[in-house]
């Protein structure tokens with residue numbers, strides 16, 4: 546049977562909420578998580594949510610093989626998908642210490658259910674000597690019940706780094722990084738090259754999402770689409786590459802600015818045509 550999977554590259558946005566000093570996370574203009582106390586924490590979580598939104602459950606093929614070239618391409622792609630240094634560091638270590646080791650016995654095995662088991666490189670007393678990495682689905686709650694299941698997927702590992710330093714890496718320890726790299730590498734080099742090129746194009750035209758003000762608006766020549774969606778309480782408008790948001794109290798004035806900016810652009814365009 547032929548199975549075709551479409552991988553959409555999601556629009557990512559983190560938006561400051563000045564009134565309560567926190568950050569919200571949007572994926573494809575939909576609020577997927579909120580209440581982060583720093584931009585960095587929000588960015589970390591956004592990258593992981595976006596990865597799952599693109600690829601769904603990270604299920605490895607137990608019979609799949611990976612070439613060195615595919616691993617290198619997978620790592621390049623991971624660098625595009627994850628921006629934070631602590632995560633990038635763990636990706637490098639995953640490749641060096643788990644995936645491409647010189648030992649005769651591989652450090653990892655892929656389980657029949659598609660999860661990954663990794664032998665501990667420095668087993669400690671009282672800790673497991675083999676770590677298990679699996680995809681889990683976060684329980685649904687009042688805040689997330691309306692989201693697609695893909696937005697509630699995360700990876701879980703039982704190593705100490707995963708449990709103790711989650712603020713640093715948002716759930717991407719070295720073992721989780723190894724699983725994500727192997728998963729990408731199993732897609733094959735052609736698919737990875739294509740994905741890399743597409744991502745490069747998308748990121749070069751994605752602007753930083755900003756609080757609406759007229760100077761910001763006029764910096765973007767495209768007309769803005771004014772959004773009136775009840776699920777997006779803070780989103781005001783969007784064009785191909787950017788989402789605008791503001792606090793709910795300022796929404797009406799922001800929307801008025803958007804309409805004025807659109808009208809200005811339309812006037813300029815018709816003046817140029819005369």
Ligand SMILES: [Zn+2]
Pocket residue numbers: 676702703704705706707718719720721
């Ligand atoms: Zn781990």
